[in-house]
Amino acid sequence: MEALGLNMGFEETELRLGLPGNRVLSEGEGARKRGFSETVDLKLNLSSKDTSEKVKSFQKEKNPLPRATDPPAKPPAKTQVVGWPPVRSFRKNMLGVVQKSSGEESDMAGGNNAAFVKVSMDGAPYLRKVDLRMYNTYQDLYHALGKMFSSFTIGNCGSQGMKDFMNESKLMDLLNGSDYVPTYEDKDGDWMLVGDVPWGMFVESCKRLRIVKGTEAIGLAPRAMEKCKNRR
Amino acid sequence: MNYFPDEVIEHVFDFVTSQKDRNAVSLVCKSWYKIERLSRQSVFIGNCYAISPERVIGRFPGLKSLTLKGKPHFADFNLLPYDWGGWVYPWVEALAKSRVGLEELRLKRMVVSDDCLELLSRSFVNFKSLVLVSCEGFTTDGLAAIAANCRYLRELDLQEIEVDDNRGQWISCFPDSCTSLVSLNFSCLKGEINLTALERLVARSPNLKSLRLNRAVPLDTLQKLLMRAPQLVDLGIGSFVYDPSSEAYIKLKATLVKCKSIRSLSGFLEVVPCCLSAIHPVCQNLTSLNLSYAPGIHGNELIKLIRFCRKLERLWILDSIGDRGLGVVAFTCKELQELRVFPSGVDNAAVTEEGLVAISAGCPKLHSLLYFCQQMTNAALITVAKNNSNFTRFRLCILDREKPDPVTMQPLDEGFGAIVQSCKRLRRLSLSGLLTDQVFLYIGMYAEQLEMLSIAFAGNSDKGMLYVLNGCKKLRKLEIRDSPFGNTALLTDVGKYETMRSLWMSSCEVTLGGCQTLAKKMPRLNVEIINEDDQMEFSLDDRQKVGKMYLYRTLVGPRKDAPDFVWTL
Numbered sequence: 079m080e081a082l083g084l085n086m087g088f089e090e091t092e093l094r095l096g097l098p099g100n101r102v103l104s105e106g107e108g109a110r111k112r113g114f115s116e117t118v119d120l121k122l123n124l125s126s127k128d129t130s131e132k133v134k135s136f137q138k139e140k141n142p143l144p145r146a147t148d149p150p151a152k153p154p155a156k157t158q159v160v161g162w163p164p165v166r167s168f169r170k171n172m173l174g175v176v177q178k179s180s181g182e183e184s185d186m187a188g189g190n191n192a193a194f195v196k197v198s199m200d201g202a203p204y205l206r207k208v209d210l211r212m213y214n215t216y217q218d219l220y221h222a223l224g225k226m227f228s229s230f231t232i233g234n235c236g237s238q239g240m241k242d243f244m245n246e247s248k249l250m251d252l253l254n255g256s257d258y259v260p261t262y263e264d265k266d267g268d269w270m271l272v273g274d275v276p277w278g279m280f281v282e283s284c285k286r287l288r289i290v291k292g293t294e295a296i297g298l299a300p301r302a303m304e305k306c307k308n309r310r
Numbered sequence: 311m312n313y314f315p316d317e318v319i320e321h322v323f324d325f326v327t328s329q330k331d332r333n334a335v336s337l338v339c340k341s342w343y344k345i346e347r348l349s350r351q352s353v354f355i356g357n358c359y360a361i362s363p364e365r366v367i368g369r370f371p372g373l374k375s376l377t378l379k380g381k382p383h384f385a386d387f388n389l390l391p392y393d394w395g396g397w398v399y400p401w402v403e404a405l406a407k408s409r410v411g412l413e414e415l416r417l418k419r420m421v422v423s424d425d426c427l428e429l430l431s432r433s434f435v436n437f438k439s440l441v442l443v444s445c446e447g448f449t450t451d452g453l454a455a456i457a458a459n460c461r462y463l464r465e466l467d468l469q470e471i472e473v474d475d476n477r478g479q480w481i482s483c484f485p486d487s488c489t490s491l492v493s494l495n496f497s498c499l500k501g502e503i504n505l506t507a508l509e510r511l512v513a514r515s516p517n518l519k520s521l522r523l524n525r526a527v528p529l530d531t532l533q534k535l536l537m538r539a540p541q542l543v544d545l546g547i548g549s550f551v552y553d554p555s556s557e558a559y560i561k562l563k564a565t566l567v568k569c570k571s572i573r574s575l576s577g578f579l580e581v582v583p584c585c586l587s588a589i590h591p592v593c594q595n596l597t598s599l600n601l602s603y604a605p606g607i608h609g610n611e612l613i614k615l616i617r618f619c620r621k622l623e624r625l626w627i628l629d630s631i632g633d634r635g636l637g638v639v640a641f642t643c644k645e646l647q648e649l650r651v652f653p654s655g656v657d658n659a660a661v662t663e664e665g666l667v668a669i670s671a672g673c674p675k676l677h678s679l680l681y682f683c684q685q686m687t688n689a690a691l692i693t694v695a696k697n698n699s700n701f702t703r704f705r706l707c708i709l710d711r712e713k714p715d716p717v718t719m720q721p722l723d724e725g726f727g728a729i730v731q732s733c734k735r736l737r738r739l740s741l742s743g744l745l746t747d748q749v750f751l752y753i754g755m756y757a758e759q760l761e762m763l764s765i766a767f768a769g770n771s772d773k774g775m776l777y778v779l780n781g782c783k784k785l786r787k788l789e790i791r792d793s794p795f796g797n798t799a800l801l802t803d804v805g806k807y808e809t810m811r812s813l814w815m816s817s818c819e820v821t822l823g824g825c826q827t828l829a830k831k832m833p834r835l836n837v838e839i840i841n842e843d844d845q846m847e848f849s850l851d852d853r854q855k856v857g858k859m860y861l862y863r864t865l866v867g868p869r870k871d872a873p874d875f876v877w878t879l
Contacts (some may be wrong), residue, residue, distance in 0.1 A: 165652065276474060
């Protein structure tokens with residue numbers, strides 16, 4: 079539920095700090111509740127006797143309660159928190175993938191909203207950056223990378239070489255030859271072959287991408303190589 | 311009873327099936343203990359680290375069915391690092407070495423490797439049933455081993471698992487001689503599947519009752535499968551995408567009408583909403599419907615579908631159904647017992663207290679609830695408690711942390727208080743929204759049957775936790791995150807934890823010193839500090855607050871497989 083509310087139409091122009099989850103419902107029946115729901119953080123009615131003590135002992139954010147007649151205060155943005163809302167990652171990932179494929183906006187896929195990583199390609203004069211959350215599958219990513227780097231003519235890799243590395247089933251051929259192989263650095267600092275783990279897991283653990291020449295990819299973890307060989 | 315020969319007593323024990331009852335029976339006297347343990351076939355271990363496989367095997371040599379749970383519940387929400395534990399290999403290895411004729415293995419939140427699955431498949435001739443829920447660590451290679459080697463396999467059920475799944479060939483590994491399948495669920499697998507092999511497998515499985523397909527199974531294959539297996543009782547549809555005017559659709563419609571036994575429906579991982587009318591004939595007999603992975607089905611289509619489901623007992627859906635849709639559920643599904651409403655992540659889809667009140671009024675048999683909503687009011691909860699005192703499971707998750715009652719701006723203490731007071735059979739409770747110590751006072755006072763309590767961002771002081779520990783005599787699992795409970799609460803009644811399975815506390819106020827004191831006093835508890843930042847290794851400051859603590863009772867001391875970042879005090 080940590081979305082930026084990018085799919086809101088007119089509301090994009092409103093200066094709101096609260097997460098979209100704070101906003102309640104649509105028009106009509108939701109409208110009257112809106113005012114209260116915006117005062118997200120705790121606010122007890124300070125004029126009430128019983129609750130005044132409770133107010134003192136609250137350790138959470140303490141913003142004074144706006145009266146019901148005041149215009150609703152804009153709540154401070156709640157920081158995103160690991161594991162909230164309590165939904166299994168499997169479910170989050172499933173809904174994310176499924177929703178994107180049916181064309182709906184979704185904020186269920188993963189925690190952060192963007193996962194920009196640097197992409198370097200051997201021999202290219204400069205690096206690029208991609209947002210991994212823009213893609214749902216390895217194929218999508220390969221297409222994007224291909225487009226990004228297609229303007230470079232580097233050594234043996236012409237347009238055919240680029241197409242080859244986008245094609246997973248030709249990975250083995252690539253590893254034998256001097257064509258290019260996509261690799262990534264994971265959270266532990268190890269360089270891994272792209273494509274071994276489920277997409278969602280890859281997005282979470284990828285820190286940067288590097289497209290290496292096939293001959294250099296031999297230095298990758300042997301198990302990754304074995305897996306590639308067994309893919310045939 | 312002592313005058314009866316053992317065989318007679320054993321025969322009587324055959325009728326005692328629940329593990330709780332059998333445990334009680336075994337405590338009566340030595341002779342009953344012996345007879346019970348030798349005849350016990352099914353064992354449930356709620357925490358795999360509470361006991362060792364060798365001791366289980368030693369006590370129950372006739373073991374046929376084993377259920378194991380590994381990681382604590384909050385691991386589901388990424389609160390536990392990846393390598394914390396829960397490996398099942400040692401269990402399978404020990405069982406394989408012994409003479410146990412294992413037939414059934416059910417695992418939840420455990421790490422299962424391909425090697426483990428391979429060993430499992432080769433070690434038990436009569437192995438029949440593998441059920442994995444929220445597990446990880448294996449690939450389709452492991453599944454291929456199970457398929458190939460378990461000759462009498464009846465059940466292969468994978469639920470909510472991310473599998474490294476590159477090939478769909480594992481399904482071809484079922485030998486032609488395998489005709490015993492009763493239940494096959496691979497809906498969570500992401501990759502392709504060999505459709506021809508699947509069709510042939512279904513064709514030679516006359517006992518198949520439950521089939522849940524993954525997204526890679528297209529509509530025309532679905533139709534062929536249903537033709538082969540009209541006796542299906544439980545169906546999980548993978549892809550439901552097609553052109554309504556196509557022959558495939560027409561064929562499917564006709565085939566579905568013939569499947570008169572279907573009582574449970576799920577899936578729709580890919581769906582074109584306008585074409586759900588084919589499903590309507592099946593709806594009238596459904597007792598279980600799970601559309602919580604089908605965000606493609608919009609509110610209106612959902613409502614249309616539900617209007618046909620008069621016999622529904624179990625419903626899992628997304629909040630895109632809205633309060634209005636829940637109103638339809640309340641009107642239509644009078645037999646409803648379990649409802650789960652999950653967040654769809656779509657901003658303007660939401661349910662509120664209105665939907666819940668409607669359900670509580672319309673569905674008198676409802677006793678199990680999981681409800682993710684935008685907001686909740688005390689008034690609504692009080693009404694729900696009045697309408698329905700049957701709840702055994704009440705899990706409410708207000709998506710906005712610490713959100714008060716939006717109408718009165720009060721904490722939700724009174725609302726939850728009403729629930730626990732009214733629902734005398736409540737066994738499981740999850741709280742959310744703005745809550746003070748008061749709610750815990752109510753819980754301690756009224757929730758006499760409570761076994762599991764989940765707390766997040768709630769309470770003011772140690773008193774809150776103490777109310778619960780003192781009051782809830784049947785408490786087995788307590789999990790707390792981000793709440794201001796500290797050492798006083800932790801240490802006031804240390805003996806309590808031996809009556810419980812486990813306690814989880816993360817981002818609370820307990821310190822290292824407090825945990826150490828507890829560990830010292832209670833040697834039969836494993837007090838684990840899960841330390842991700844390497845902070846604690848270098849700082850032995852007792853006053854340092856502990857990030858994550860997981861403690862559980864155990865008969866076998868600190869576990870030997872704990873990774874570096876887990877510190878058992």
